Amino acid sequence: MKTKSLKAQNNSLSKTEKQLEILANGIFKDGSLPTFKKKIASNNLPPIRPKKLEILQINVGYMCNQVCAHCHVDAGPDRKEIMTYKTMEQILKVIKNTKIRTIDLTGGAPEMHPEFRWFVEELRKTDVEEIIVRSNLTILLANKKYNDLPAFFAKHKVHVISSLPFYKREKTDRQRGNGVFESSIKALQMLNKVGYGVLESDLQLDLVYNPSGAFLPGNQAALETDFKKALFEDFGVKFNQLFTITNLPISRFLDYLIASENYEEYMHTLVDAFNPSALENVMCTNTLSVSWEGFLFDCDFNQMLNLKVDIPSRHISEFNQDELKNRFIILSQHCYGCTAGAGSSCQGSIA
Amino acid sequence: MKKNYYQPEDLKKFGSISEWNEDLGAKFFDYYNSVFEEGSLTNREKSLIALAVSHVVQCPYCIDAYTKDCLQRGIVKEDMMEAVHVGAAIKAGAALVHGVQMMNRHDQLSM
Numbered sequence: 509m510k511t512k513s514l515k516a517q518n519n520s521l522s523k524t525e526k527q528l529e530i531l532a533n534g535i536f537k538d539g540s541l542p543t544f545k546k547k548i549a550s551n552n553l554p555p556i557r558p559k560k561l562e563i564l565q566i567n568v569g570y571m572c573n574q575v576c577a578h579c580h581v582d583a584g585p586d587r588k589e590i591m592t593y594k595t596m597e598q599i600l601k602v603i604k605n606t607k608i609r610t611i612d613l614t615g616g617a618p619e620m621h622p623e624f625r626w627f628v629e630e631l632r633k634t635d636v637e638e639i640i641v642r643s644n645l646t647i648l649l650a651n652k653k654y655n656d657l658p659a660f661f662a663k664h665k666v667h668v669i670s671s672l673p674f675y676k677r678e679k680t681d682r683q684r685g686n687g688v689f690e691s692s693i694k695a696l697q698m699l700n701k702v703g704y705g706v707l708e709s710d711l712q713l714d715l716v717y718n719p720s721g722a723f724l725p726g727n728q729a730a731l732e733t734d735f736k737k738a739l740f741e742d743f744g745v746k747f748n749q750l751f752t753i754t755n756l757p758i759s760r761f762l763d764y765l766i767a768s769e770n771y772e773e774y775m776h777t778l779v780d781a782f783n784p785s786a787l788e789n790v791m792c793t794n795t796l797s798v799s800w801e802g803f804l805f806d807c808d809f810n811q812m813l814n815l816k817v818d819i820p821s822r823h824i825s826e827f828n829q830d831e832l833k834n835r836f837i838i839l840s841q842h843c844y845g846c847t848a849g850a851g852s853s854c855q856g857s858i859a
Numbered sequence: 860m861k862k863n864y865y866q867p868e869d870l871k872k873f874g875s876i877s878e879w880n881e882d883l884g885a886k887f888f889d890y891y892n893s894v895f896e897e898g899s900l901t902n903r904e905k906s907l908i909a910l911a912v913s914h915v916v917q918c919p920y921c922i923d924a925y926t927k928d929c930l931q932r933g934i935v936k937e938d939m940m941e942a943v944h945v946g947a948a949i950k951a952g953a954a955l956v957h958g959v960q961m962m963n964r965h966d967q968l969s970m
Binding site for chain 1: 871902903927930931932933935
């Protein structure tokens, strides 16, 4: 298992230009497969346009205590990118002046940001209905200073969404690192203990499943049943929903696909599974992504490819709702990941 | 002409068999898809049966397809290998049970 980010390894795929070049060339240039734009047009579907902005997904930085093999952020302990206090204040100002329903905090491990707790407390003072924290679980046990996070989450009614690739040790550790499964189970038990995921409580704990390899996720409801049964029987762990998320061919997962000679087959799989009905609900239609530097993106994946929103006001400090509402979404071949099969988003399947 | 009888990329062209006989092709795919819909057996059970049979009939395309299908359904490799053994055991049994025919014939022909 690699313990360094692609960036720290000086891997050429840490450059967004290189990733975009791969996605634009090869099988998409020689006509073996249609580009995403062509696929939409050939199905007589209109271009993707934003609907009502409901979710602001904020990436507070790329540092993380884990180095997962599929991470599209290329996060890890060696990443130092971090959101400034000033940018957080700018975000809070925007939230106070808009009707955004949900704030979705992600990273890296968002809990590692020194201002994380302050930021959550300030967000709670606004009118947003829901605050999501995407927690990798192991952070709760990584250091004593994080051990009381479950109580903090509960106090502020944070909706916790956590990655757990599988309900058995082997697949989880292979994707996320040795010992991750055991720590994740302990963390889930800590969250259950303060009321998360328990039937009579309103503290929401959802899990994210993404395939440990070059294949699509299966049926979300069927996998949720398997996860619930296995986690409860083996560890007494409860949770609310399981979200299946397709791995998109960027960053570390793209590196894996190429190194394992699965890239072309995986792209064929994604294209063959193109589902027009998923297109209607792709997350770029109701979500906006903010980077640690405060720039705006159509989604977290476009953020990692440095494809900023296609409007003049691209920074949170110049947030312009009219421009954003009328923008066109920036597309590339990675977008096939969100429209394959039952579709995929940060809230799971969409079709 | 390709030098190998089996080409991995041919699996993707399976649907093209209908081009030379649309009626029968459509009937086959309709039947095939109906078989794999969830019924009294779950999709998971059907996927494991298909994987085992793929090995028994030694179809590389089917093995490709149903290994991937099992992975997508969250079926673990231990379950997949057990299914393959079930298929292999039946195949071995089918060979060995003919041993009785051999014994019968032997005894009939022998003094």
